[in-house]
Amino acid sequence: MRSHILGNIELDETPLSRDLEYLSAVPRGEEGYDEFSNGYWKNVPLWNASGDSGDDLYRDTDSPAQLTEHGKNTGYLRGLVEKVFDTDRITMVRARNLVDAVVIPHRDFVELDRDAEQYFRVLMFLEDNPAAFHSNDDTVINMRPGEVWFLDAGSVHAAANFSSDPRQMLCVDFAFDGEYEESDIFRDPAHYRPSTDARVIDRPPLPAERRAAIGDLGKVVDRSNFKEFLFFLSKVHFRFDVPAEATYDWLTEIAASSGDRVLVDKAAELREYAIGARELSERFSINSWN
Amino acid sequence: MRSHILGNIELDETPLSRDLEYLSAVPRGEEGYDEFSNGYWKNVPLWNASGDSGDDLYRDTDSPAQLTEHGKNTGYLRGLVEKVFDTDRITMVRARNLVDAVVIPHRDFVELDRDAEQYFRVLMFLEDNPAAFHSNDDTVINMRPGEVWFLDAGSVHAAANFSSDPRQMLCVDFAFDGEYEESDIFRDPAHYRPSTDARVIDRPPLPAERRAAIGDLGKVVDRSNFKEFLFFLSKVHFRFDVPAEATYDWLTEIAASSGDRVLVDKAAELREYAIGARELSERFSINSWN
Numbered sequence: 001m002r003s004h005i006l007g008n009i010e011l012d013e014t015p016l017s018r019d020l021e022y023l024s025a026v027p028r029g030e031e032g033y034d035e036f037s038n039g040y041w042k043n044v045p046l047w048n049a050s051g052d053s054g055d056d057l058y059r060d061t062d063s064p065a066q067l068t069e070h071g072k073n074t075g076y077l078r079g080l081v082e083k084v085f086d087t088d089r090i091t092m093v094r095a096r097n098l099v100d101a102v103v104i105p106h107r108d109f110v111e112l113d114r115d116a117e118q119y120f121r122v123l124m125f126l127e128d129n130p131a132a133f134h135s136n137d138d139t140v141i142n143m144r145p146g147e148v149w150f151l152d153a154g155s156v157h158a159a160a161n162f163s164s165d166p167r168q169m170l171c172v173d174f175a176f177d178g179e180y181e182e183s184d185i186f187r188d189p190a191h192y193r194p195s196t197d198a199r200v201i202d203r204p205p206l207p208a209e210r211r212a213a214i215g216d217l218g219k220v221v222d223r224s225n226f227k228e229f230l231f232f233l234s235k236v237h238f239r240f241d242v243p244a245e246a247t248y249d250w251l252t253e254i255a256a257s258s259g260d261r262v263l264v265d266k267a268a269e270l271r272e273y274a275i276g277a278r279e280l281s282e283r284f285s286i287n288s289w290n
Numbered sequence: 291m292r293s294h295i296l297g298n299i300e301l302d303e304t305p306l307s308r309d310l311e312y313l314s315a316v317p318r319g320e321e322g323y324d325e326f327s328n329g330y331w332k333n334v335p336l337w338n339a340s341g342d343s344g345d346d347l348y349r350d351t352d353s354p355a356q357l358t359e360h361g362k363n364t365g366y367l368r369g370l371v372e373k374v375f376d377t378d379r380i381t382m383v384r385a386r387n388l389v390d391a392v393v394i395p396h397r398d399f400v401e402l403d404r405d406a407e408q409y410f411r412v413l414m415f416l417e418d419n420p421a422a423f424h425s426n427d428d429t430v431i432n433m434r435p436g437e438v439w440f441l442d443a444g445s446v447h448a449a450a451n452f453s454s455d456p457r458q459m460l461c462v463d464f465a466f467d468g469e470y471e472e473s474d475i476f477r478d479p480a481h482y483r484p485s486t487d488a489r490v491i492d493r494p495p496l497p498a499e500r501r502a503a504i505g506d507l508g509k510v511v512d513r514s515n516f517k518e519f520l521f522f523l524s525k526v527h528f529r530f531d532v533p534a535e536a537t538y539d540w541l542t543e544i545a546a547s548s549g550d551r552v553l554v555d556k557a558a559e560l561r562e563y564a565i566g567a568r569e570l571s572e573r574f575s576i577n578s579w580n
Binding site: 027028038100160162209210213214219223225227228229238 | 499500503504509510513514515517521522525
């Protein structure tokens with residue numbers, strides 16, 4: 001199932017801006033999945049499995065999730081979530097921010113117990129940012145504030161914010177046992193209003209000269225700068241019409257032409273970790289060579 | 291005056307490891323100079339102008355500096371600093387960590403009131419890390435724990451840690467009015483034992499093919515990935531025998547061959563900001579294009 005708009009929520013700017021201010025001031029902790037991103041990435045749990053504000057690892061849990069201290073301190077968002085969504089089905093709610101950064105193409109939920117289809121992730125931008133994108137397979141979108149998006153997190157996806165401006169959003173995770181309709185995430189089915197009126201980014205084909213120059217990066221890539229090239233490659237599909245997954249094809253190609261066997265292995269491991277099958281809490285270090 | 295070893299302090303591992311553990315657990319705040327680095331960079335003020343634990347901006351101050359909460363919680367380091375250095379001359383003491391990251395070549399103190407020679411910065415590694423380097427003009431060094439280094443922060447310098455292991459260190463800043471001897475930083479002149487026995491890194495010349503490939507990066511650089519190429523270029527001099535400043539020559543060159551006038555301007559501004567004359571607290575954003 002592809003990512004799409006499930007509904008559209010009217011946001012009340014005044015109380016929302018107070019919550020956004022609070023969330024901006026929460027100090028950023030060490031992120032559980034730091035190696036997937038460069039730049040500034042912050043996850044603030046509002047509801048989670050433990051109710052502990054410092055616990056930001058998504059894991060399988062029996063719903064309903066527990067409200068955290070941060071959830072209690074963002075009253076408008078709490079009310080919004082409780083009014084719009086079926087909180088009995090919620091496993092986690094996070095406020096997320098990504099600034100001047102890219103999250104490399106990856107798949108989620110591959111490490112968990114249930115089939116990926118039993119997990120349902122919803123994203124909603126809380127502020128407009130025309131330089132902030134999500135990708136999903138062969139589509140790149142810019143979400144409008146209030147749009148409730150189903151993100152197919154089990155398929156290859158990525159995110160980027162090419163600006164230094166924030167783009168705070170809500171990430172709401174649901175889990176189901178057995179069959180369900182996507183409208184089941186809403187408390188009131190009237191909120192379920194799927195739409196195809198999305199800001200899809202029109203991307204030109206990747207020019208042949210640029211494609212060749214990407215291949216030539218094998219002449220400068222080495223262990224000391226592998227990460228920079230990974231982030232560089234992860235950004236290409238946001239601008240040109242290539243699938244997100246091509247990131248790993250190019251990485252494999254430049255690792256091979258570098259002549260360093262350790263880079264070849266790292267590229268293969270990274271592809272497997274990011275878009276293959278990784279274990280829960282298994283840590284992968286992009287930049288460790290032992 | 292070039293960077294050199296001023297003395298050598300015997301570190302007591304057991305109480306030191308307790309302080310290092312405390313410092314590791316201090317949450318990383320938003321760094322005042324975030325745009326100079328990628329990866330993980332943390333500055334924990336132990337002494338500063340205000341005594342406020344959250345205040346990490348270096349600024350001119352009448353010595354002596356105030357002990358912060360973090361300084362009080364790291365008793366071994368506090369005792370060490372008070373025993374070894376003339377605390378009346380200290381303006382700031384920070385515990386710093388840099389992991390899997392590079393700090394781009396820059397000059398410090400250019401924005402302050404006194405002549406750069408009136409500022410005296412001392413670095414001391416608190417743990418061994420063979421993948422952690424400092425550069426200063428045409429020299430790259432790996433500091434041994436306990437070595438007290440004068441760092442010529444007014445000249446072009448950079449730092450990198452190519453590993454995922456920490457390299458915690460102390461950064462002690464002194465300020466003087468008028469003439470002084472470098473031995474004046476020590477409480478007991480017996481600690482002043484300059485040495486040339488440093489771990490200087492032997493770097494091969496930059497191969498012509500790699501130099502040419504760096505120039506070719508103009509074919510792929512654009513506003514969306516300028517930062518990755520800046521960090522890539524900043525790392526080259528740690529491995530090959532070129533001056534740190536060459537980073538900005540290459541950046542200028544690839545910006546010019548990209549054909550994007552905005553990149554050309556950004557490269558010029560960045561060079562001026564990093565190694566020219568910037569204003570105190572002037573914020574420069576590498577990745578803002580307005």
